[in-house]
Amino acid sequence: MIKKIVSDFKEFAFKGNLIDMAVGIVIGGAFGTVVKSLVDDIIMPVVGRLTGGVNFKDYYFVLKGEVPAGTALEAAKKIDGVNLLTYGNFVTSFISFLILAFVLFIVINKFMTALKNKLEKPAEAAAPAAPGEEIALLTEIRDLLKNEKS
Numbered sequence: 001m002i003k004k005i006v007s008d009f010k011e012f013a014f015k016g017n018l019i020d021m022a023v024g025i026v027i028g029g030a031f032g033t034v035v036k037s038l039v040d041d042i043i044m045p046v047v048g049r050l051t052g053g054v055n056f057k058d059y060y061f062v063l064k065g066e067v068p069a070g071t072a073l074e075a076a077k078k079i080d081g082v083n084l085l086t087y088g089n090f091v092t093s094f095i096s097f098l099i100l101a102f103v104l105f106i107v108i109n110k111f112m113t114a115l116k117n118k119l120e121k122p123a124e125a126a127a128p129a130a131p132g133e134e135i136a137l138l139t140e141i142r143d144l145l146k147n148e149k150s
Contacts, residue, residue, distance in 0.1 A: 032100065039096040047095075059088025 012018065048054050058073045076084060090106035131139070 035095055035100045039092060039099060044092055055087040056091045062086040
């Protein structure tokens with residue numbers, strides 16, 4: 001019983017599809033890191049520059065307590081009895097999500113189009129081409145020779 005379970009597990013764990021999926025997950029995680037860096041290090045500074053030096057990550061709203069005006073987010077978090085809604089980080093994460101979704105859309109759309117084209121081409125190629133004139137003549141000669149022998 002245990003040998004059967006171990007055998008089934010080995011077959012499952014070392015199938016090509018599972019390995020491919022694991023590689024895809026690792027690459028997807030790395031891709032997420034690259035997109036996060038793109039948003040944090042390139043896009044958000046440009047957006048901040050266009051909006052007058054605003055850093056969205058420092059945006060928050062005080063739900064409870066009092067925070068002096070102009071206090072940075074990290075300093076505001078350290079004040080006792082203060083409850084903050086830090087929506088700036090959400091804005092950055094949402095922009096990151098939109099970029100990731102757009103890139104995935106482009107990649108998947110390209111992949112699906114290529115797959116669709118690949119699947120349609122064999123259907124067109126499956127219809128045999130009409131034999132050339134020489135082939136038709138050779139076939140006719142062969143048939144005549146067969147009839148002569150009979």
